[in-house]
Amino acid sequence: MTTDPHSPHVPPRTDVDDDHYDELVELVADGEVTVLTGAGMSTASGIPDYRGPDGQRRVQPMQHGEFVTSAEGRQRYWARAYAGWERFSAARPNAAHRAVADLQRLGLVRGIITQNVDGLHQEAGATDVLELHGNLARVTCLDCGEPSTREQVHDWLAAANPGFLERAGTTGEVQPDGDVILPADLVESFRAPRCLVCGNDRLKPDVVFFGGSVPKALVEQAFELVDGARLLLVLGSSLQVMSGYRFVRRAARNGIPVAVVTRGGTRGTAETTLQLDNLLVDVLPRLARDLAR
DSSP: OOOOOSOTTSOOOOOOOHHHHHHHHHHHHTOOEEEEEOGGGSGGGTOOOSBOTTOOBOSOOOBHHHHHHOHHHHHHHHHHHHHHHHHHHTOOOOHHHHHHHHHHHTTOEEEEEEOOOSOHHHHTTOOSEEETTEEEEEEEETTTOOEEEHHHHHHHHHHHSTTHHHHHOSOSOOOTTSOOOOOHHHHHTOOOOOOTTTOOSOEEEEEOOBTOOOOHHHHHHHHHHHHTOSEEEEESOOOOSHHHHHHHHHHHHTTOOEEEEOSSOOTTGGGOSEEEOSOHHHHHHHHHHHHHO
16 A cells, blocks of 8 residues: 555645744634545555545546446445455554644544545544545445444455455555455456345445535534634645535635645635645644644
């Protein structure tokens, strides 16, 4: 699994603008911060993002419509997800995750909205994490609603596909959804999981695929977190999809400052009060240390 969070076309920046950083310290020090995190939060943990710092999509994710309507699409997803799960699930929180948890323990962060599906915020010690797009560790049958854990499904797939991981190898890069690219002939030999209750093959990880909708109740919870904040702090997101960008628009409309720390530009430039174009691991641990003094 790669640990390089940088696009080959955009050199990494490790210099932090002190004036902008000092302004960030002042904003966060006032407390009542709602944090919104994107895929860039987990790149230092070895989980790549969908887009590089140039904003261009680097991988083609699974589409909701294809997954729910196509048995072949589900077979392809589960084959790739099975091959990548052990490496994806081995990812651990990085210094940025731990810093957000530290800021929360200091009483400065009131809640965390994450677009990530890896559970690393909670593993780092954060609480009150709203998982906007779900979590790959959970699986649900689309037909009867029976819940399972991803570990259970992984064990079922291991029993149904002996020798598959050896044939798949470990050379492919794990994608943001936890899957890896596999040859078509290997995918065609894969036995996809079936629900142990109803027997159907429409088991789906409890995540929002591209083209799917975030449950309305979750969106309303997220809006409440934004509406009650003194500051919306966006971490590791280009805000290219409306799923996250709508919260920035909401904050700006309500006169709530928006601070962004991420590599490259974002869709929310017009609504942003302050942006640091830096890696999170270069900014957040320093921020937590300074505010703990």
